[in-house]
Each structure stands twice: as structure tokens, then as C-alpha cells.
Amino acid sequence: MRKRTAAVLSMILAISMTGCSSGVKPEEEKTNGKKDDGVLEIEFFQQKMEEGPQKGYQAIIDKFNEENSDIRIEMNTVPDAGTVLTSRIASGDIPVLFSDYPTQQQFRQKVENGYVQDLSEQECLKNVEESALEMTKQKDGKYYALPYSRNYMGVYYNQEIFEENNLEVPTTWKEFLEVCKTLKEKSITPIGLMGKDPGRVGHGFQCMTVAWDPEGIEAIERAVSGEEKLENDEGFREVAEKTAELLSYTNEDVLGLADTTCWENFANGKYAMCITGSYARGTLLIANPDLKIGVFPLPNETQETTNTLSGIDAAICVSAKASEEEKEAAYRFLDYLAETENAQTFCNHDGAPSCITGVTPNYEGIEPMMDLINAGQVHDWMASTIDNNIVTDLYNVTQGFWSDKDIDNYLNQMDTSIAVTSAE
Known part of the structure; x- marks a missing residue:
């Protein structure tokens, strides 16, 4: 139903935009x-x-x-x-x-x-x-x-929890997993992740894709154009493998958790980290004005190969x-x-x-993220180059993967979804 609704709305918009078949003349709008x-x-x-x-x-x-x-x-x-x-x-x-x-x-x-x-x-x-x-x-x-x-996707972390457990901000995928393991061994939920809304799943999906495969979005573009299939793309398979591993360190109720509840839980110390966007920072501090938070990019194998999702x-x-x-x-x-x-x-x-020029942002705690952005290690959101209906359907497929963690099925479903939606 979601796909059909999106397709119908796109069709309506396309028809109305022709300027000759909508029945609504410019002067009547x-x-x-x-x-x-x-x-x-x-x-x-x-x-x-x-x-x-x-x-x-x-x-x-x-x-x-x-x-x-x-x-x-x-x-x-x-x-x-x-x-x-x-x-x-x-x-x-x-x-x-x-x-x-x-x-x-x-x-x-x-x-x-x-x-x-x-x-x-x-x-x-x-x-x-x-x-x-x-x-x-x-x-x-x-x-x-x-x-x-501007926006960015990254890993918010509770500075007090990190300090109490002698944890350093990870800069590589190996270090990130070590932090997660240490927290889990101490019965602390390492990562808060929201999966109830496919849109928020999509934000996490894009963040992980850009972080772990610098050419991941381009791989999707090639799949859309029919040049290749994602199930044959080694970089995208690695994204899926790392996603499955990351999910083993998240809250158990990922698929039932809404964004506002996830943010509130993180703000009140229920998770050590939360993968979300810059748009959540103000909301987190409203939920807990005393919260000491930092943000770092979701790391790849090395700092040099780490990229972050960022745009207007x-x-x-x-x-x-x-x-x-x-x-x-x-x-x-x-x-x-x-x-x-x-x-x-x-x-x-x-x-x-x-x-806006002259604005003094509060960069306290988010320096690692801003350093990456200022260095140009960023990629814009998928919808800048891929049809929004295709992107939305990939969110739904990814939500299913977050549930079953079946990598082969996930990549196959991604290819199927792209082929079906591209043909509509």
C-alpha cells in the first residue's frame, strides 16, 4: 500500500506538472x-x-x-x-x-x-x-x-558513560566493535536504534552505506540503471554484513521503537550510543538539559576510508x-x-x-564529526540522485533485513525492489 500510494502521488504530481492536462490553470492555482x-x-x-x-x-x-x-x-x-x-x-x-x-x-x-x-x-x-x-x-x-x-548522520554517545567505563571515541570499525563488546559485557546496551518507522530505518541504512562503502550509493545508482545487481557487489555485501553485526549490539526492541522514544531513552542513559542525525541534537537536550553528549562518525576500517552522510x-x-x-x-x-x-x-x-554566516554553533562534543565534514569526507543523501520512490522502497526492504538479518535474501530483495519500482 505504501508503494502504491507513493506511486499514485508521483503520478498525480507528474500529470499536474505538465501544465496542460491537470485542469488547474496557473492563474487559477x-x-x-x-x-x-x-x-x-x-x-x-x-x-x-x-x-x-x-x-x-x-x-x-x-x-x-x-x-x-x-x-x-x-x-x-x-x-x-x-x-x-x-x-x-x-x-x-x-x-x-x-x-x-x-x-x-x-x-x-x-x-x-x-x-x-x-x-x-x-x-x-x-x-x-x-x-x-x-x-x-x-x-x-x-x-x-x-x-x-546542514545535517549529518552519526553516532551520538553519552560522555559520562564513556568516561565511567574508560572508553575512548572509536575511529575504526575494530575499535567501535571493541567499545560495543565492553559495554555489553557490563550489561549496558551499547546502541539505541529506532526501527518502527521505515523513514528512520532509511536514515540508518544510508548512514551505514556511506560509512562502510564510499561507492555504496553509486552501486545503487548502477543497479537502478540496470548495469549491475547489488547481490554481486562486494562493497554492498560488506555493508550488509557489518549491519548484521552492529544489530547484535542494539536494543532488543529495534523494530518496535519510535524515534522519540529512542531519543528519550538515550537522553536518560538507557543506551550508551544512538545512531541518528543532527536533527535530534536539540531534541535530546530538551529531553535532558544536563545530558553530556558527543558525536562521532560511524567508523569504517580506517579513518581515511570513513565517510559520513551530510547535506542541506x-x-x-x-x-x-x-x-x-x-x-x-x-x-x-x-x-x-x-x-x-x-x-x-x-x-x-x-x-x-x-x-548562515556569523552564526556561532555549539560544536562541543561534535568535533570529530565536523572535522570529517570540513575535510570533505561526505556524501549527500540518496534522494539527490535516486528517485524517491525507489529510495522509500529500499527503506522498507531494509526494515525487513533488520528483523531477519538474512544477507543473501536482503540483497536479492533489494535488486527485486529496484527492478519493480523502476518499471512503474
């Missing part, structure tokens, strides 16, 4: 700005479900609304936000402001079909770090989003179908977001590295 007593209300549809970034956005919105009597920004956050946004675009009900992921294929499709406003000449982009801005450049050389924060996380866009009045209001809010003081507020709540 709806946007959501409305005036109430002279105040223009603008919806900000944002996709971050974690508590930290939501609080960061809301703090900025509250301040903006206080300082601007003619505009009111209303944040809207819903479950399965990506699917909801796709459906709304297909129906012509496009939020004036929305967050999205500008390095992904689905975003490039929105741009190419005229749904996202060009921001290249807007003041807000002048305060964005050049490297972050370049990551969002589209095929036409223009910029259609305000990149606001929060990025804010404007609907190309909005009225000129709505666009001007949206630009004012983007300019406000891009002010260093306000971006600092978001960074303090979110906990992820900022894309």
Missing part, C-alpha cells in the same frame, strides 16, 4: 495568503517533525509577528509532510512558504515545472555561506531556496504561484530568517550546523 483586518496571513509549511527545530522556527516567527503588524506568519507542521506537500502542489493548494530539500530530485522536478520561486536576486541569500549556497544551485544556475542548516537540511522556499503581495511578504520573512541573530536562535534550538 490557489495560494493560502489571506487578509484579516488588514493583516496578511502567510502559511509556513515546514517538514521538520523534531521538537528542537520546531521550537527554533516558532521563536523566530513569534518575534517576526511582533515586529511586523501587517504580516502574520503561521507555521504548519503535519505528519508525512513530504507526501502532503506533494499532494497540495498537485491540487494547486501551494503554501506561500514551505521548507524542502533542494538537493533532491523531487525538488528539481518542482523547480523545472515552475512551482518554486527563483530567489537568486533576494537579499536573504547574501548572508548564506558560499559552500552551502552552491549545494542548492539548480540546473539553470539559479537558487530557489534559502539553505538554513532546513531550506525555505516561496511558491512561484503566490501573488506579488504574498511573495513580497515571504521575502521579508526570509530576510528576517537570514539575519545572523535569528539564525543563531534557530541553531541554538536545532543543534545542527547553520548555513
Whole structure:
């Protein structure tokens, strides 16, 4: 059902984007700005479900609304936000402001079909770090989003548990396994892992793939194009083998554990480590303000061959179908977001590295991760080069593997899933 729903939504979006067969003409498309007593209300549809970034956005919105009597920004956050946004675009009900992921294929499709406003000449982009801005450049050389924060996947660890057990941050796969063995021998759950939601499984899957096989995502691309099969790829088989070994050191209820529960358990000392993203850092500190945490990259055989998953996380866009009045209001809010003081507020709540110049992030405990990112040992997310429906289906297959740990069946199912979804 998940696959069919995703496929149907993709079909609807593709049809509506042709501009000739949808029955919704550009001039008829709806946007959501409305005036109430002279105040223009603008919806900000944002996709971050974690508590930290939501609080960061809301703090900025509250301040903006206080300082601007003619505009009111209303944040809207819903479950399965990506699917909801796709459906709304297909129906012509496009939020004036929305967050999205500008390095992904689905975003490039929105741009190419005229749904996202060009921001290249807007003041807000002048305060964005050049490297972050370049990551969002589209095929036409223009910029259609305000990149606001970066993300990464890594291993969070409880510094107090490590200190109490005389453990050092591992930099190789062998050292990582030794840490896990030591913790398990002391009846401490080494790793907290969330597997109830296929999306979070997918984040772990991508993290492990990039960490243990620098060409792993490219191997999937070759499988999608029909050049090879994953079951014949030695690097990807090694990823599966290491995943199975890692799973022997996790909590027993992986497949029944939701992200929020996993984060809460880790924040309260039930696990020594937790494989998750930068998006969780602010939420962890909300759950336990006294928590002393660090982050390190999930290690490969050597430091030199270790890579991490990293890309643009929060990025804010404007609907190309909005009225000129709505666009001007949206630009004012983007300019406000891009002010260093306000971006600092978001960074303090979110906990992820900022894309805005002048922001001073709290890198305490995450230096190993930032060193790797600054060294360029990173890979963007799969959806930047692989169709999102294929990626989503691989998440579901991986969730099954986390349950049965059957490597041969897993690789076979990956190939089957890619072949079936590619043909739809």
C-alpha cells in the first residue's frame, strides 16, 4: 500500500506538472495568503517533525509577528509532510512558504515545472555561506531556496558513560566493535536504534552505506540503471554484513521503537550510543538539559576510508504561484530568517550546523564529526540522485533485513525492489 500510494502521488504530481492536462490553470492555482483586518496571513509549511527545530522556527516567527503588524506568519507542521506537500502542489493548494530539500530530485522536478520561486536576486541569500549556497544551485544556475542548516548522520554517545567505563571515541570499525563488546559485557546496551518507522530505518541504512562503502550509493545508482545487481557487489555485501553485526549490539526492541522514544531513552542513559542525525541534537537536550553528549562518525576500517552522510537540511522556499503581495511578504520573512541573530536562535534550538554566516554553533562534543565534514569526507543523501520512490522502497526492504538479518535474501530483495519500482 505504501508503494502504491507513493506511486499514485508521483503520478498525480507528474500529470499536474505538465501544465496542460491537470485542469488547474496557473492563474487559477490557489495560494493560502489571506487578509484579516488588514493583516496578511502567510502559511509556513515546514517538514521538520523534531521538537528542537520546531521550537527554533516558532521563536523566530513569534518575534517576526511582533515586529511586523501587517504580516502574520503561521507555521504548519503535519505528519508525512513530504507526501502532503506533494499532494497540495498537485491540487494547486501551494503554501506561500514551505521548507524542502533542494538537493533532491523531487525538488528539481518542482523547480523545472515552475512551482518554486527563483530567489537568486533576494537579499536573504547574501548572508548564506558560499559552500552551502552552491549545494542548492539548480540546473539553470539559479537558487530557489534559502539553505538554513546542514545535517549529518552519526553516532551520538553519552560522555559520562564513556568516561565511567574508560572508553575512548572509536575511529575504526575494530575499535567501535571493541567499545560495543565492553559495554555489553557490563550489561549496558551499547546502541539505541529506532526501527518502527521505515523513514528512520532509511536514515540508518544510508548512514551505514556511506560509512562502510564510499561507492555504496553509486552501486545503487548502477543497479537502478540496470548495469549491475547489488547481490554481486562486494562493497554492498560488506555493508550488509557489518549491519548484521552492529544489530547484535542494539536494543532488543529495534523494530518496535519510535524515534522519540529512542531519543528519550538515550537522553536518560538507557543506551550508551544512538545512531541518528543532527536533527535530534536539540531534541535530546530538551529531553535532558544536563545530558553530556558527543558525536562521532560511524567508523569504517580506517579513518581515511570513513565517510559520513551530510547535506542541506532546513531550506525555505516561496511558491512561484503566490501573488506579488504574498511573495513580497515571504521575502521579508526570509530576510528576517537570514539575519545572523535569528539564525543563531534557530541553531541554538536545532543543534545542527547553520548555513548562515556569523552564526556561532555549539560544536562541543561534535568535533570529530565536523572535522570529517570540513575535510570533505561526505556524501549527500540518496534522494539527490535516486528517485524517491525507489529510495522509500529500499527503506522498507531494509526494515525487513533488520528483523531477519538474512544477507543473501536482503540483497536479492533489494535488486527485486529496484527492478519493480523502476518499471512503474
